[in-house]
Amino acid sequence: xxxxxxxxxxxxxxxxLRARELDREIDITVLVxxxxxxxxxxxxxxxxxGEIERWQALAxxxxxxxxxxxxxLRLNTRATAIHAAEHALSLQNRESQESRIRYxxxxxxxxxxxxxxxxPGVDSPRVFFLHSMEDSFRLETFLTSAKPRxxxxxxxxxxxxEMADALTRRQIQVTLVEQxxxxxxxxxxxxxxxxxxxxxxxxxxxxTRARVTALEDGEDGIFVHGEPDWxxxxxxxxxxxxxxxxxxxxxxxxxxAGIRGAIRVDRYMRTSLPDVxxxxxxxxxxxRLLGSNTYLPLGTTAHKQGRIAGENAVGGRRAFExxxxxxxxxxxxxxxxxxxxxxxxxxxxxxxxLKASVTDWDHKVYYPGATxxxxxxxxxxxxxxxxxxxxxxxxxxxxxxxxxxLATTLHHQATVESLNDLDLSYTPPLRSPWDPVQQxxxxxxxxxx
Numbered sequence: 474x475x476x477x478x479x480x481x482x483x484x485x486x487x488x489x490l491r492a493r494e495l496d497r498e499i500d501i502t503v504l505v506x507x508x509x510x511x512x513x514x515x516x517x518x519x520x521x522x523g524e525i526e527r528w529q530a531l532a533x534x535x536x537x538x539x540x541x542x543x544x545x546l547r548l549n550t551r552a553t554a555i556h557a558a559e560h561a562l563s564l565q566n567r568e569s570q571e572s573r574i575r576y577x578x579x580x581x582x583x584x585x586x587x588x589x590x591x592x593p594g595v596d597s598p599r600v601f602f603l604h605s606m607e608d609s610f611r612l613e614t615f616l617t618s619a620k621p622r623x624x625x626x627x628x629x630x631x632x633x634x635e636m637a638d639a640l641t642r643r644q645i646q647v648t649l650v651e652q653x654x655x656x657x658x659x660x661x662x663x664x665x666x667x668x669x670x671x672x673x674x675x676x677x678x679x680x681t682r683a684r685v686t687a688l689e690d691g692e693d694g695i696f697v698h699g700e701p702d703w704x705x706x707x708x709x710x711x712x713x714x715x716x717x718x719x720x721x722x723x724x725x726x727x728x729x730a731g732i733r734g735a736i737r738v739d740r741y742m743r744t745s746l747p748d749v750x751x752x753x754x755x756x757x758x759x760x761r762l763l764g765s766n767t768y769l770p771l772g773t774t775a776h777k778q779g780r781i782a783g784e785n786a787v788g789g790r791r792a793f794e795x796x797x798x799x800x801x802x803x804x805x806x807x808x809x810x811x812x813x814x815x816x817x818x819x820x821x822x823x824x825x826x827l828k829a830s831v832t833d834w835d836h837k838v839y840y841p842g843a844t845x846x847x848x849x850x851x852x853x854x855x856x857x858x859x860x861x862x863x864x865x866x867x868x869x870x871x872x873x874x875x876x877x878x879l880a881t882t883l884h885h886q887a888t889v890e891s892l893n894d895l896d897l898s899y900t901p902p903l904r905s906p907w908d909p910v911q912q913x914x915x916x917x918x919x920x921x922x
Contacts, residue, residue: 474499476786477562477574479552479722480582481505482514483772484753486534487779488580488786489544496787502545502574504564509606510536510546515772517609518632521616522639528609555579555726557746578748578786581723581736582779585716585754585770590627594688599695600710603632612711621645621708625697627685628713629656634668634804636711637677641805648678648705650697655681657802660811660863661828661849667865668809675805716770718755731757733768740792742782750786752778761795762813762860762883763822769796799880801873808872812880813861816851825854829917833909835870837901844870848913850879852889854921859889862910871903875910889917 476492478485481503489501503510509532516531525531540546547564553571554563562579564572587604589595601612615621624640626633629651637647649656649672655665656672656679669679683703688710689696698704718735720728729745731737736756738744744751754770756778774796784791801810819826830849837843846866852859862879866872882892892914899906907915 474577474787475575476501476578476580477576478503478580478582478783479562480584480753480755481510481546481548482582482584482753482775483511483533484582484584484775484779484782485580486511486539487776488582488750488752488783489539490542491780491783492787493542493544495784495789497543499787500545501543502547503539504550504552504562505546505548506551507605507607508548510534510539510548512606514605517603517606518635518639521609521613521636522642524642528606528613531606552722555581555722555728555749557726557749560748576748579750580779580782580786581728581744581749581751581755582753582775582782583719583722583755584775586719587712588715588717590685590712590714592685592688594690594695595712597688597690597695597710599690599708600688600712602712603636604716615709616643616645619708623694623707624648624709624711625650625705625707626711626713627697628715629653629679629681630659630713630715631657631800631802632713633711634672635802636713637672638675638804640711641676645708646676646678648680648707650680650683650685650699652684653681657809659815660809660865661815663830664809664847664849664863664865667847668804668807671805671807716754718768718770720755723751723755732766735768737766741785741790742778742793743785750782752782759793759795761797769798771796771798771800773799794884797880797883799876801876803868806868807865808868808870809863809865810872810876811861811863812876813859813883814851815861815863819851819853819860824860826851826860827854827917827921829913829920831909831913831916833912834905835866835909836903837905840901842902846870846872846875846909848875848909850889850910850913850917852917852921857888857890857921859883859887859892862913864910875908878908878910889914 549567687698736751753775757766758769799812834843844867851861
């Protein structure tokens with residue numbers, strides 16, 4: 474049997490590795506659109522900041538590591554058409570040479586593309602996107618050769634705030650522009666305001682409730698024009714306004730699509746075509762709390778879905794248990810993250826949400842190095858069920874691990890009150906007898922009563 478996988482990033486390689494674990498005889502071919510299989514694109518901001526010196530270190534596995542398992546990698550090779558009736562693909566390499574390949578089972582892992590807003594001037598050589606290793610090389614070359622002193626970042630989501638940190642570390646004056654009321658608009662507004670103030674304290678100029686309308690090349694830089702009635706001249710512009718699923722190939726083959734054009738899959742990652750699975754940033758994602766599909770492109774989800782697609786393509790029957798949208802980001806010396814639903818999302822989904830928050834120390838204050846941490850919880854008024862949580866604190870204050878406590882509680886559909894029953898570890902240098910997530914639970918119960 475021949476398994477062909479379109480895409481050599483997190484999803485595609487996870488699928489190939491799982492298929493190989495379960496079947497030592499199957500032929501596996503992975504089509505990689507560039508020369509960088511299994512690279513951590515999530516690590517690119519830390520390479521560009523200088524915190525990681527060698528871009529090669531971003532490889533989860535080397536090409537040799539993967540090929541030593543009997544997995545064929547075809548680098549710089551794109552699938553240009555899926556011929557489902559023939560179980561075949563049309564291919565094209567970097568030299569535009571065309572060929573065909575047959576498959577018995579196919580996994581589509583084409584990922585997502587950065588959203589390219591229809592702005593005048595967006596094709597300027599001073600405008601950058603950041604979604605691939607080649608994107609990072611282009612930006613790194615400009616940073617090294619042009620030595621820019623200023624930058625405008627359009628979009629204050631996860632990539633935007635990470636890159637504001639990265640460029641500031643390179644002594645570049647950053648202006649961060651966001652249409653929403655605060656930076657990181659996927660968290661509660663008060664937490665976004667806290668992060669915004671923190672970024673201000675590190676020299677980042679933040680402009681919220683603002684929209685960029687045009688980019689215009691100047692003699693020594695690029696002008697950014699926006700509403701309401703503002704403009705600024707800068708040395709480079711980074712556009713980071715999100716991604717959309719890369720599904721043109723799949724849709725042209727007749728594979729059903731859904732939310733935002735993402736490939737529609739079931740819990741087993743099966744598409745509407747026989748012998749074709751799909752996973753990662755190109756597909757809809759089952760949301761465990763909502764009980765329905767959404768579009769939620771995340772690296773952790775891509776790894777999980779790829780592994781499931783690989784297992785099922787070789788005869789398994791494992792279901793994807795769903796995503797909670799758990800994510801965390803480090804910005805300067807803070808970490809901020811969320812899991813589950815926000816208050817507005819919970820209300821829209823038909824729940825009766827109640828929010829409560831506390832701010833306390835990440836460990837016993839008498840032990841040196843204690844830092845403040847804010848935990849916000851969302852629970853359902855009628856059932857007491859935990860619906861979501863958000864945390865902001867020092868990046869060494871175990872924000873991510875505490876967020877994982879909430880994600881685990883959400884996964885098991887437990888109540889806010891049940892957080893108090895958890896037997897969590899305690900020692901003064903690391904925690905208090907009542908952890909901040911438990912203190913937040915107690916605050917929520919008090920507000921409820």
